Amino acid sequence: MTQALFEIEMVSKTYKNGTVRANEDISFVINKGEILGLLGPNGAGKSTLIKQIVAHVKPTSGEVRYEGKSVLKQLKQIAKDVAYYSQEPNSLTSLKVREAIYFTGRLRGMKRKAAKDETETLIEELELTEVANKQLKNLSGGQKRLTGLGTTLIGNAKVYIFDEPTNELDPKKRRLVWDIIQKRNRDGATVILVTHNILEAEQVVDRVAVVNHGRLLAINHVGELKDEVDQRLKCEVTTKRSFDNELLEKLKKWGTATTVSDQRFRLLISKEDAPSMLTYLNQTYGNSVLNYSIVPPSLEDVYFHIDRDQELETKEEVKSHAAAIDS
Numbered sequence: 001m002t003q004a005l006f007e008i009e010m011v012s013k014t015y016k017n018g019t020v021r022a023n024e025d026i027s028f029v030i031n032k033g034e035i036l037g038l039l040g041p042n043g044a045g046k047s048t049l050i051k052q053i054v055a056h057v058k059p060t061s062g063e064v065r066y067e068g069k070s071v072l073k074q075l076k077q078i079a080k081d082v083a084y085y086s087q088e089p090n091s092l093t094s095l096k097v098r099e100a101i102y103f104t105g106r107l108r109g110m111k112r113k114a115a116k117d118e119t120e121t122l123i124e125e126l127e128l129t130e131v132a133n134k135q136l137k138n139l140s141g142g143q144k145r146l147t148g149l150g151t152t153l154i155g156n157a158k159v160y161i162f163d164e165p166t167n168e169l170d171p172k173k174r175r176l177v178w179d180i181i182q183k184r185n186r187d188g189a190t191v192i193l194v195t196h197n198i199l200e201a202e203q204v205v206d207r208v209a210v211v212n213h214g215r216l217l218a219i220n221h222v223g224e225l226k227d228e229v230d231q232r233l234k235c236e237v238t239t240k241r242s243f244d245n246e247l248l249e250k251l252k253k254w255g256t257a258t259t260v261s262d263q264r265f266r267l268l269i270s271k272e273d274a275p276s277m278l279t280y281l282n283q284t285y286g287n288s289v290l291n292y293s294i295v296p297p298s299l300e301d302v303y304f305h306i307d308r309d310q311e312l313e314t315k316e317e318v319k320s321h322a323a324a325i326d327s
């Protein structure tokens with residue numbers, strides 16, 4: 001049974017004496033034990049929302065509750081239970097990697113031995129052994145990020161908030177970080193993930209919340225959000241030589257192909273039609289087809305679908321506002 005951990009109720013925030021509206025009337029619940037992805041473009045209001053959740057920013061109106069009580073009334077509990085990996089650079093730059101992780105553990109109230117042991121485990125887990133005795137200021141961008149993740153992970157928090165945890169990391173390290181995040185979640189932690197990397201997020205999140213212009217546009221399980229978008233499959237075909245218009249014309253019976261280059265085109269096709277189209281393609285043009293891929297709707301499609309709908313809505317609002325002024 002799902003159990004609410006955070007309840008966000010009609011939360012709004014304006015900065016600079018009300019001139020900048022960072023978010024408005026946001027309400028949703030974060031369930032215990034889930035991985036919730038928070039998606040939205042730059043300036044959408046994600047960081048502000050996270051800061052309200054961890055009580056770093058007081059909402060102008062509305063309330064955030066943690067385990068039933070306002071976060072503003074339990075700052076110590078939040079600091080103890082929630083580990084927040086933010087985008088802001090680490091300020092402990094003269095510390096060595098090992099020290100930064102260890103001292104963070106100590107600041108979280110860990111005993112010396114426990115902090116030391118977990119520091120060593122994390123250094124190994126995050127593949128930081130070679131740089132463990134280097135000062136943070138002498139590390140590469142990715143190594144700094146991994147150290148930041150080490151300082152977030154030490155102390156077994158109940159809730160982890162990761163703001164772009166895989167930025168600046170190479171593909172292997174990114175995979176490593178997602179594995180660690182999923183393992184913490186399997187061990188019982190609740191995870192909130194802020195990211196622009198929709199493709200990677202799709203592999204790990206249970207539910208997704210989409211925000212833009214300070215508003216919550218959608219929140220649901222990935223599968224259910226996908227059901228709301230165009231269910232056709234994306235078929236991309238690359239041919240050995242330039243394809244002729246005759247081919248595109250023939251394919252029209254399954255859908256309209258858009259050309260990507262003179263050797264590649266894309267077609268949206270229903271699941272039912274895909275096999276006959278591929279058979280036709282192989283039988284008639286088999287020799288000249290280099291490769292093809294068929295992809296079902298992704299979380300990225302969901303994201304653009306929601307974003308486009310909102311843009312249309314905003315345009316409609318602007319139009320009706322202008323019409324009201326004119327009349």
Ligand SMILES: Nc1ncnc2c1ncn2[C@@H]1O[C@H](COP(=O)(O)OP(=O)(O)OP(=O)(O)O)[C@@H](O)[C@H]1O
Pocket residue numbers: 015016020021022040041042043044045046047048049
């Ligand atoms: N301290 C502040 N003072 C004034 N305006 C702010 C402040 N913090 C954020 N804003 C504004 O509030 C809006 C939302 O910003 P926020 O940082 O929450 O967005 P974001 O979705 O996290 O963006 P990004 O993905 O770029 O980090 C933006 O218009 C931003 O300029």
